[in-house]
Structure formats: structure tokens, C-alpha cells
Amino acid sequence: MIMKTGFPLFAVLLVFGLLELSQAAHAEYPERPVKVIVPYPAGGIVDVATRIVTERLARNWGQPVLVENRPGANGNIGAAAVKNAAPDGYTLLVGSTFLVLNPLLDRNSKVSSEDFAPIGTLGIPPNLLAVPAASPARSLRDFIALAKARPGQLNATNPGIGSSNHLGTEVFSSLAGIELTQVNYKGQPPFIPDLLNGQIDFAFISAALAAPHIRSGKLRPLAVSYDKRLKSHPALPTVGELGYPEATVLPWTGFFVPAKTPAPITRRLAAELKKALQDAEVIRRNDALEAVNPDLFLEDFARFLDSETRRWRKVIAERRLQAE
Amino acid sequence: MELISHLGIGLEAILTWQNLGYCFLGVLLGTLIGVLPGLGPVATIAMLLPVTYGLPPLSALIMLAGIYYGAQYGGSTTAILVNLPGESSSVVTCLDGYAMARQGRAGAALGVAALGSFFAGTVATLVIAAAAAPLAELALKFGPAEYFSLMLLGLIAAVVLAQGDVFKAVAMVVLGLLLGLVGTDVSSGAERFTFGIPELADGISFVVLSMGLFGIAEIIVNLEQTNGRDVFTARIGSLLPSREDMRRSWKPALRGTALGSVLGILPGGGAVLSSFSSYTLEKRLAADPTRFGKGAIEGVAGPEAANNAGAQTSFIPLLVMGLPSNPVMALMVGAMMIHGIVPGPQVMEERPALFWGLIVSMWIGNLFLVLLNMPLIGLWVRLLKVPYRLLYPVILLFCCIGVYSVNNSAFEVGLTLFFGVLGYFFVKLRCEPAPLLLGFVLGPMMEENLRRAMLLARGDVGVFFTRPISLALLAASAVLLAILAWPRARKARDLAFQE
Numbered sequence: 001m002i003m004k005t006g007f008p009l010f011a012v013l014l015v016f017g018l019l020e021l022s023q024a025a026h027a028e029y030p031e032r033p034v035k036v037i038v039p040y041p042a043g044g045i046v047d048v049a050t051r052i053v054t055e056r057l058a059r060n061w062g063q064p065v066l067v068e069n070r071p072g073a074n075g076n077i078g079a080a081a082v083k084n085a086a087p088d089g090y091t092l093l094v095g096s097t098f099l100v101l102n103p104l105l106d107r108n109s110k111v112s113s114e115d116f117a118p119i120g121t122l123g124i125p126p127n128l129l130a131v132p133a134a135s136p137a138r139s140l141r142d143f144i145a146l147a148k149a150r151p152g153q154l155n156a157t158n159p160g161i162g163s164s165n166h167l168g169t170e171v172f173s174s175l176a177g178i179e180l181t182q183v184n185y186k187g188q189p190p191f192i193p194d195l196l197n198g199q200i201d202f203a204f205i206s207a208a209l210a211a212p213h214i215r216s217g218k219l220r221p222l223a224v225s226y227d228k229r230l231k232s233h234p235a236l237p238t239v240g241e242l243g244y245p246e247a248t249v250l251p252w253t254g255f256f257v258p259a260k261t262p263a264p265i266t267r268r269l270a271a272e273l274k275k276a277l278q279d280a281e282v283i284r285r286n287d288a289l290e291a292v293n294p295d296l297f298l299e300d301f302a303r304f305l306d307s308e309t310r311r312w313r314k315v316i317a318e319r320r321l322q323a324e
Numbered sequence: 325m326e327l328i329s330h331l332g333i334g335l336e337a338i339l340t341w342q343n344l345g346y347c348f349l350g351v352l353l354g355t356l357i358g359v360l361p362g363l364g365p366v367a368t369i370a371m372l373l374p375v376t377y378g379l380p381p382l383s384a385l386i387m388l389a390g391i392y393y394g395a396q397y398g399g400s401t402t403a404i405l406v407n408l409p410g411e412s413s414s415v416v417t418c419l420d421g422y423a424m425a426r427q428g429r430a431g432a433a434l435g436v437a438a439l440g441s442f443f444a445g446t447v448a449t450l451v452i453a454a455a456a457a458p459l460a461e462l463a464l465k466f467g468p469a470e471y472f473s474l475m476l477l478g479l480i481a482a483v484v485l486a487q488g489d490v491f492k493a494v495a496m497v498v499l500g501l502l503l504g505l506v507g508t509d510v511s512s513g514a515e516r517f518t519f520g521i522p523e524l525a526d527g528i529s530f531v532v533l534s535m536g537l538f539g540i541a542e543i544i545v546n547l548e549q550t551n552g553r554d555v556f557t558a559r560i561g562s563l564l565p566s567r568e569d570m571r572r573s574w575k576p577a578l579r580g581t582a583l584g585s586v587l588g589i590l591p592g593g594g595a596v597l598s599s600f601s602s603y604t605l606e607k608r609l610a611a612d613p614t615r616f617g618k619g620a621i622e623g624v625a626g627p628e629a630a631n632n633a634g635a636q637t638s639f640i641p642l643l644v645m646g647l648p649s650n651p652v653m654a655l656m657v658g659a660m661m662i663h664g665i666v667p668g669p670q671v672m673e674e675r676p677a678l679f680w681g682l683i684v685s686m687w688i689g690n691l692f693l694v695l696l697n698m699p700l701i702g703l704w705v706r707l708l709k710v711p712y713r714l715l716y717p718v719i720l721l722f723c724c725i726g727v728y729s730v731n732n733s734a735f736e737v738g739l740t741l742f743f744g745v746l747g748y749f750f751v752k753l754r755c756e757p758a759p760l761l762l763g764f765v766l767g768p769m770m771e772e773n774l775r776r777a778m779l780l781a782r783g784d785v786g787v788f789f790t791r792p793i794s795l796a797l798l799a800a801s802a803v804l805l806a807i808l809a810w811p812r813a814r815k816a817r818d819l820a821f822q823e
Binding site: 041042043044045047048051052055067068069070071072073074076077080105108110155161162181183184185186189192193194196197199208209211212213215216284285288289 | 366377466468523656
């Protein structure tokens with residue numbers, strides 16, 4: 001905003017100048033507002049999961065933490081913006097599985113996980129394997145038997161190529177030796193009506209989106225695609241318990257900074273994130289979202305990213321998932 | 325009686341100074357961003373999400389909902405005054421509303437829009453309170469086949485919308501379909517017409533297209549006129565609709581409300597379809613359809629009532645099933661989740677004060693809006709007296725800010741200017757942009773649902789004819805096509821009578 005008269009502008013500069021001086025004295029990060037770029041639309045699951053943490057960070061730091069939504073091109077636009085930002089810890093990216101998958105699926109992808117230094121994971125709802133209430137399948141074993149009896153005739157959803165739901169469905173089908181027809185949608189919410197009214201027979205669906213329909217009895221969860229049971233569904237087995245540990249496909253999400261960010265800043269950010277995640281209010285809000293967190297920070301997170309890259313390179317080659 | 329006790333719970337919840345205050349704040353903000361071209365409720369609600377952290381959930385939701393339907397009121401103001409549709413649903417208001425403004429009847433158009441919207445809002449609130457659950461069940465019956473047939477009906481209606489040449493209208497619809505294809509194909513993940521530009525990977529945004537084709541093109545055309553300082557007649561005329569205006573408007577408003585209440589429930593194109601189909605309906609029913617596009621008040625009253633009713637009932641799928649039917653509703657889901665409320669059928673039982681409070685707040689918000697907007701009409705109309713050379717830079721600036729605020733993308737601002745120039749050529753070629761926009765909105769959804777329906781039916785076309793709702797919609801399309809030829813016949817007959 002440009003001021004017309006000289007005086008207010010001067011006053012603003014003066015105030016900022018003084019702030020600058022006073023902060024230079026103890027020069028502790030962060031000394032100005034921090035920007036967090038979410039490469040998805042506002043109000044989506046990743047956006048909500050991010051704001052749960054940024055709100056706590058802003059209070060801990062006494063500095064505004066601005067969440068900026070830069071959706072588009074499956075995360076590439078927001079990620080490219082952070083990749084080119086100054087590596088000073090003031091611009092963070094909320095990265096997700098797309099950082100690993102885009103380079104594997106699209107040769108022209110301009111960003112990859114190697115452009116960033118990982119800070120730590122955020123809480124995110126895992127996927128559930130679910131069928132509509134009218135389905136005769138009472139358990140995952142039932143569903144597999146059903147699908148084997150009718151190969152290619154049952155419909156599953158695919159809310160986006162390379163999404164955790166898509167990959168989860170592929171891996172699970174391959175492990176169980178079943179063949180499902182995948183129907184494409186733009187994101188998860190649009191497929192819910194077709195799943196509830198039975199036109200779709202099976203879905204890998206985010207626990208946050210499935211919860212209200214499970215409670216109203218319209219949707220039946222068969223398993224959770226995570227290595228621990230959910231607090232909200234203690235009776236629901238994990239895919240590992242049912243014999244398909246490989247079908248654990250978490251839409252993991254975490255903070256990243258540009259690759260050249262100095263180590264003291266990444267360590268500081270990781271410690272701050274860890275502290276924020278232990279806050280009672282943050283835990284309560286994450287629970288309400290059905291979120292789980294593998295609690296990976298810095299080096300552990302980096303090792304996890306490497307294993308993800310190896311894992312998906314193999315699956316994509318085996319299942320021929322690359323878009324032409 | 326249950327209805328009254330429910331409304332009682334809601335009334336009790338909302339009648340606190342705090343909640344009434346947030347309701348008023350919401351509709352005031354909504355009106356403002358609606359009036360400012362380009363700034364839409366999506367960007368505003370996204371910016372306000374963090375602010376709602378500190379509020380009790382009901383106050384937060386009341387305020388955010390107020391912004392949404394307030395913006396519908398405000399959006400029609402800009403559409404009428406300067407031919408800028410802020411929302412897809414106010415595109416049709418431009419057609420006759422702006423024509424009225426140029427004839428010095430902006431006050432009447434604004435008045436009818438406000439009163440029609442209030443009436444529609446009141447009825448739609450009652451519809452939500454009384455029939456939310458059964459209506460949501462109806463929406464669940466809409467599968468891919470039904471959506472395809474509905475979109476087909478909408479596209480045929482788009483041709484009826486056009487003022488002049490049917491051939492040009494068809495050409496514009498097809499161009500709209502092509503523009504709608506830009507982006508990543510849902511089924512294969514392949515990119516189409518993106519030329520390797522990542523900003524195009526998710527397609528062209530509606531705001532960009534409508535702002536360019538309507539707003540910017542209009543400015544260029546106005547500046548071109550040599551005597552051009554006075555775009556509007558100096559005579560402002562009555563600020564309020566006359567008795568004659570009201571007589572002409574009440575039936576269209578009633579029909580628009582009914583259409584909007586039903587179509588608003590459907591995800592995706594509901595709100596757009598409701599205003600477009602209301603306009604088509606009024607044009608069909610009018611004794612003299614040639615008045616449409618030249619300042620027919622029915623063409624404002626019907627669509628305005630329809631889009632407000634649709635805006636209200638689009639809360640039904642959200643509140644009853646947790647399914648967002650448009651981007652604003654998706655944000656409302658986010659706002660609820662921030663407060664730890666997962667929207668869905670259980671909200672009604674577990675948090676009745678929240679559920680019914682929100683519904684009652686919609687009626688109170690509509691009341692605030694009409695009280696706020698009627699006195700403002702005089703102010704808005706006086707705005708037209710501002711010399712155009714001062715007005716247009718402001719409009720341009722707000723258009724740019726508005727477009728930027730949607731995705732924080734400078735690329736989209738440039739794209740808007742491109743469509744502005746394209747829109748100018750359309751004006752020169754006497755091609756209407758409205759059918760293009762409808763083709764643009766409906767085309768991609770139609771393709772998506774066609775392919776999905778065919779995949780689910782394993783390639784059997786019969787699915788469109790065996791599902792009853794789909795069959796009924798296809799039959800309606802056929803009837804509409806048949807009567808496309810009718811006005812020519814009727815015109816000949818009218819002439820014969822005059823002889």
C-alpha cells in the first residue's frame with residue numbers, strides 16, 4: 001500500500017527501523033513474520049492440518065506466521081515458489097507425497113524432494129479402506145473374496161493420479177491379487193456421494209472425510225492404512241495386522257525449507273515444531289481431525305524420504321503408472 | 325411443530341449481542357467484497373480463517389456464512405452498475421441489469437434485486453429448516469449419468485440465452501467448452517492445451533475468464549466511445565422500483581426462488597445453473613422476449629432470486645452430509661474442522677444449537693442485508709455520476725487485486741488482460757460472452773461425468789436412458805431443442821396479426 005503523504009510512510013519506516021535495531025540486539029530467530037506456503041487450496045485437509053500448528057508457532061514466537069495458499073499443478077507451483085525463496089528460514093513449504101512422486105511420474109517436474117531440507121512431519125489423517133454400507137463385505141477378507149469372484153467388475157476410486165489413495169489402491173490390489181476398475185475424480189469429496197449410494201464399491205478414503213459417514217452408518221471401514229490403530233476406531237485393524245503391511249500408504253505431510261538453509265536454523269525449526277506438536281490444544285485438534293504423525297524430524301525424515309523414493313520408483317515401474 | 329421448536333433453538337442461540345454482531349459484520353463484509361469487483365468470498369473467507377480460531381464456533385460460522393450470501397447481494401450491485409459479474413451466478417444479472425443502468429434505471433434494478441434476493445433468502449431458509457434431510461437424499465441420487473444429462477440440458481439452455489444469432493451462440497458455447505478443456509485431464513492425468521505452463525495445469529479460473537470477458541472488455545468499449553465521458557444517461561430516475569416494476573417482478577422472483585432452491589442443492593454447477601435457467605425460463609414465458617437483453621426487469625428479478633435461493637440451499641449438502649458443493653462450502657468445511665467439528669449428519673443431533681443457530685442466522689442475515697442495501701442504493705447510483713475517466717482506473721485496479729487474491733498468482737492477472745482484449749473483439753463481432761461462460765463451466769463437468777458414467781456402465785450408453793432422473797432430464801433437453809425453432813414461427817404469426 002502506497003501512502004500519499006510523506007509523513008505516515010516516514011513514520012512507518014521509522015518504527016520498522018527501530019524494531020530492526022532492537023531485534024538485532026538479541027537476533028533470535030524468528031525476528032520477523034514467517035511465511036508458510038501450502039500448495040493446496042484453503043480449507044482442505046492439508047491446509048487445516050498446517051494451521052493447527054502454525055497458530056501455535058505464532059503464539060510461541062510472538063511473530064505472525066502467515067499461511068499462503070499457492071495451489072496448482074499438483075503442488076509444483078507452491079513448491080517452486082519456496083525452492084526459489086531465500087534459504088533463511090522465513091519461507092517454509094508444506095510438502096507432501098507429491099515431492100517424491102512428481103519427479104517419478106512426470107519427467108518434466110521442476111521440483112523434487114532434493115530441492116528442500118526436511119524439518120519434520122505434521123499430523124495428517126491416514127486413509128481407511130472402506131466399502132458402502134450396502135456392500136456384503138463385512139471384513140477385508142470378505143471384500144477380497146468378493147473381488148476375486150468378480151475380477152474387474154468392482155469399482156474403486158482414484159481421486160488423483162499419484163495420490164496416496166491411488167497408490168494405496170494399486171499396492172493393495174497387487175498384494176491381494178485382485179483387479180478393481182478405478183474411476184477417476186477430482187479430489188476425494190466428489191466421490192463420496194457415489195461411494196455412499198453404492199455405484200463405487202471400494203475406496204481408500206481419508207479418515208477425516210470418512211468419519212461422519214461411518215458414524216451415520218452409510219460407510220463401513222474395513223481397515224486402516226497405517227501401522228497403528230486409530231484412537232477413534234480402536235476395533236478397526238490395521239492393514240499390517242491383516243497381512244498386508246505394504247498397503248500402508250500414509251499421505252505424509254511436513255515442513256520443508258529450501259535446501260541451502262543453514263543447519264542451525266533447520267535444527268531450531270525442528271525443535272520448535274516438536275514443541276508445538278506436544279501442546280495439549282494442538283494434540284486435541286489433531287485428534288479431532290483423526291490425524292496421526294510418524295514424528296520424523298531432520299535426518300530421520302530425510303531417510304524416510306529416500307525410502308519413499310525407492311519404494312515408489314519400484315511400484316510405478318511395476319504397475320506402469322506413469323502418465324503419458 | 326418440530327420445525328418451530330428447532331427454529332426456537334436456533335433463535336435462542338443466535339439472539340446474543342455477540343452473535344448478532346458477527347452476523348452483521350459478516351454480511352457487511354460480504355456486501356463490501358461483493359461490490360468490489362474481483363474480490364470474492366473465497367479469498368475473503370480464506371483470509372479470515374485464522375481469525376476465526378479465537379471465536380466460538382457458532383459466531384465464526386455465522387460470520388463466514390454471512391460473508392458468502394452477503395457477497396451474492398453485493399455481486400449483483402457491480403453486475404448492474406458496471407457490467408462486472410463477481411460470481412458465476414451474477415453473469416446473467418449483467419445482461420438486463422446493466423442495460424437498465426444505462427437507461428437510467430439502475431435504482432429500480434438494484435431495488436428489485438435486493439427485494440427479490442430477500443424474498444428468495446427467506447423462502448430458502450425455510451426450505452433448509454423444513455426439508456434439509458430429504459433434499460440431501462435427493463442429491464445422493466444424482467450419480468454421474470444424472471449429472472451428464474443435467475449439464476446437457478444446461479448447455480442447450482445456454483443457446484436459448486443468446487440475444488441474436490443462434491449460430492454465433494453455438495459457436496460461443498463450443499469455444500467455452502474448448503477453454504474448459506485446458507488443464508489436466510481427470511481420467512488420464514495428461515495435460516491438455518497447457519503448453520508446458522504450470523499455471524495452466526489446473527485450467528483457467530472462472531474469475532479470470534469472466535473478469536476479462538465482461539469487465540475489462542466493457543471498459544475498453546466504453547473508452548472507445550468518443551463522446552465517452554458519460555457512459556450512463558445523466559438522468560438517474562427513481563431510486564426505487566415503481567409499482568409497474570414490482571408487478572412485472574413478483575412472478576419471476578417466485579419462479580426463480582423455486583428453481584434456485586432445488587438446483588442449489590446440487591454440487592458443482594448448481595448455483596450457476598439456477599440463475600441461467602431462471603433467465604431462460606423468463607425469456608420463454610415473456611409475452612415479448614425481444615425486450616430481454618435490453619433492460620427487462622424480469623431478467624433481473626428471476627435470476628437474482630434464483631442465485632440467492634441457490635446460495636442458501638447449497639448449505640444443505642454441507643450441513644446434512646458434510647459434502648461441499650462449491651469452493652466456498654469447501655472453506656466452510658475447513659472452518660468447521662478448525663474448530664474440531666467434522667461436518668456431517670451427526671452435527672444436527674450432537675450440536676443442535678450450532679446447526680439451527682446457523683440456519684436462523686441466515687434469515688437474520690438476509691434481513692440485515694435488505695436493511696443495509698436499500699438505503700445504499702442511492703449511494704451506489706450516485707457512484708455512476710463519477711466521471712468515467714476516474715471510475716475505470718479504480719475498477720481496473722480492483723479487478724487486478726481481486727484476480728490476484730484468488731490464487732496469489734501474477735500469471736492470472738496477465739491472463740485476465742488477455743481475455744479482456746479477446747472480449748473486446750467479441751463485442752465487435754457481436755458475439756455474446758454469456759453462452760461461452762456457461763460452456764466453460766459446464767463443459768468440463770459434463771465430460772468428467774460422461775466418462776465416469778460410461779466407465780461405471782462398462783461402456784453401455786443405455787445407462788442415460790434407464791435411470792429415471794437422467795431420462796427425465798434428457799426428455800426436457802429434447803423439448804427445449806424442439807421449441808428453439810418456435811420463436812420464429814411465433815414471430816411470423818405476430819406479424820400476420822399486425823397486418
